[in-house]
Amino acid sequence: MTVAGFNAVELVLLVPAVSAALLAILPGFRITAWLNTLAALLTLLAALSLFGAERPAPGNYLLVDDLNIVFIVLNTFVGFTAASFSASYIGHEIETGRLTPVYVRFYHAMYQLMMFGMNLALVSNNIGLMWVAIELATLTTVLMVGVYRTPEALEAAWKYFILGSVGIALALFGTILVYVVAQPVLGEGTAAMVWTNLIARAGEFDPALLNLAFVFLLLGYGTKVGLAPLHAWLPDAHAEGPTPISAVLSGLLLNVALYAVLRFKLLMAAHPEALAPGPLMVGMGLLSLVFAAFMLYRRRDIKRLFAYSSIEHMGIIVFAFGMGGTLANFAGLLHMVMHSLTKSAIFFSVGHVAQIKGTQKVAEIRGLTQSHPLLGWGLAIGVLAIAGLPPFGVFMSEFLVVTSTFARNPVLALVLVFGLLVAFGALLLRLTGFLFGEPTGELKPARASLLPLYAHMALVLIAGLYMPGPMVDWFRAVAKLLG
C-alpha cells in the first residue's frame, strides 16, 4: 500500500511521529485522547498493510522480514486497544483531578513518541539505530511512569531510569563490540552495522569477541526484558504509572527488548564456533520464572502482582527461545503473543478496578462480581487465562513449551512445570479474593470501556480453541527462521 508516495513501513513510523508533534501542541484532552486513538488505529492499518505490500529490499536502515512483521502487528494492535482504553481511563483521571490537562497533553505526545520508538526498533536493520530507538522508547516510558508526581511514582521513575540506563549502556557497549568484530570483515562505516550484512557474513567473525558482545547485549537488553536478576525496575514502574502504560510496558516494550535479544541470538547461531546462546537464555528464563512465581504470593498491590506475573511469563518465553528448535520457537512466539494480549487485557480491567475502588491494595478489593459483574468477570477470565487454564491460548502455548521440553530435557521440564504450578496457585488464591466476599468501596455502576478487554480475551480464546491454518503456517515459518 502506498499513501501519498509513502510505503507501508514509512507510514508505520511517520504516523506516530507526526501525531506526537500534533498532540504536543493541541489543547483539550477530549480531542487529544480521541486523536491518540485515531493515530494508533492508522498505525495499525499501516502495519496490517505490510502483509499485502511488496516488501522493500532491506536497506541500510530499514528492514521488513517474517520475524519483525509478527512483532509490528502485535505492537500496533495492542498500541491501538491500549490507546482506546487510555481515552476512558484518562477521562476519569481528569475528573478526579489526579492529572491536569497540561500533563495529559504531555502524556499523549509521549504515548505516540513511545509508539514511534518501538516501531522504529522493530523495523530497523541497523543495530545502532535499533539501540537509539529502544533508548527513545525507554525514556518516554520513564517520563510517563513519573507523570503522577507522587513520591511513589517519582521513586519508580528514578529507579526505572537508573536501571534502564545501565541496561541500555551495557547494550551499547555490546553494539560497539559487534561493530568492532564486523569491521575487519565488512569494512569501515555503516555497512558493518547493518543486520542483514552481519548475518550473511557472521561465519567469518572472531568468535571470542562476538561471545563477549553477546553477553553484554543479553545483559543490557535482558534488563529491559525484565529478566531476573535484572528485573528490579519492572514492578515499581508498572505499579506507579498510569495503568495504560502498565499495559503497554508489559504487552509491548518487554517484547521489543526481547526482539533485540532474538536478533543477536540469530547472529550468534549463524557462527559455528561462537558460544551457544541457548543455555544462557534457558538459565535466565527459568530463574525469572521460578523467582517471580514465588514473589507472586507476597504481593499486596494488584498492579505489582501482575507485574511479577509479566516477569514470570517473559521467563517462559525466553526459556522457550533459548531451547530453540522449530517447536519450542513456535511455542515461544505463540506464548509471547498470548501473553501480550492477555496481560494488557488484565491491566485494562485492573485500571478500571483501581479507579472504582480508589485503591490498588489487594486486601481492599473484594466482591467485584457483585458490585461490577462485567468488569469482575472480565478480570476473572483474564487471570484464569494468564494462569494457564484451558481453553485459552496461554494454555496452548504453555503446553507446547512443556511438551517440547519434556521430549528433550525432562529435568528442565520439571523445573518449568514446578514454576508454572507455583504461579498458578498464587494467582488463583488472589483471584477468589477479588471476585467474592463482601463488596468494598464504591458500589455504583461505573463507566468503563470494556470493549478492548473483551476483544483481547476473545482473541485469546479463539487462539486456544482453533488456530487458523494460515496463521499456523506463518508462525511455523518464523519459528524455522529463528533456528
Place this chain on the structure above:
Amino acid sequence: MNATAFDVAHMLAGSVVLVSFMMLYQDRLLALLNVFALHAALLSAAVAWQATIQGAPHLYVTAAIALFFKAMIIPAALHRIIRRLGIHREVEQVVGTGITMLAGMGLVALSISLMLNLTASADALAREDLAFALSVVLLGLLMMITRRNAVSQVVGFMSLENGLILAATGARGMPLVVEISVAFSVLIAFIVIGVFLFRIRERFDTVDDSALERFRGDVG
C-alpha cells in the same frame, strides 16, 4: 601508525581511567563535579587525537560536544542546581574509600585481562582503547552503586557514557549516526534528570534517594 601517535592515544585514554578513579573518592559534590569536568575534557582530547590519527574529521564534532557540553555546560548547570538546593557542603560516603578503590582496581584488572585476551585479532590501538573504555564503564557503574545522592549517581552515569564514547571512537570508522545519537542521548538524559531533580526537591526537600525508599508501595 607510528609509535608516538600510539603512545599519545594510550596516555589520553589511560588518563581518562585515572580520572575515573579520582571520582571514586570525591566525597564533596562540588569537587566531584570539577573532577567530572576534567574527565570530560580528557575524553575530548582523547577523541580529538583519535580523529587526527584515524583521519576521521567527523570525530572532531564528538570531541567538541564532549568539551563544550560535558566539560562545561553540564557541570556548570549541576553547580547551580546544587547551590540552589543548598547541598553543596554535604559529605556522602556509603562504602569506605578503601574498599571502593580496591573494587575499582579489580574491575580495571578484569576488563584489561578480558579485552586483551579476547581481541587478539584486532589492531593494537583498538584493543587498548576498548580495554580502557570498558574500565571506565565499569568504574562508572561502581560509582552509581556506591553513591546515594541523586546528583552523584547522575555524574556516575555520565562518566559511564564517557566510557562508551571512548569505545565508539576507538572502533575505527564507526558511523557518525551513532556518535551523534550518543551525545544526543546524554542531552535527553540530562533533561530527564533535571526534571526529576526538581520534582524530587519539590516533594522531599532533599535529593538523597534513600529518602525515597520509605515510599516503597509493597512494604507494609
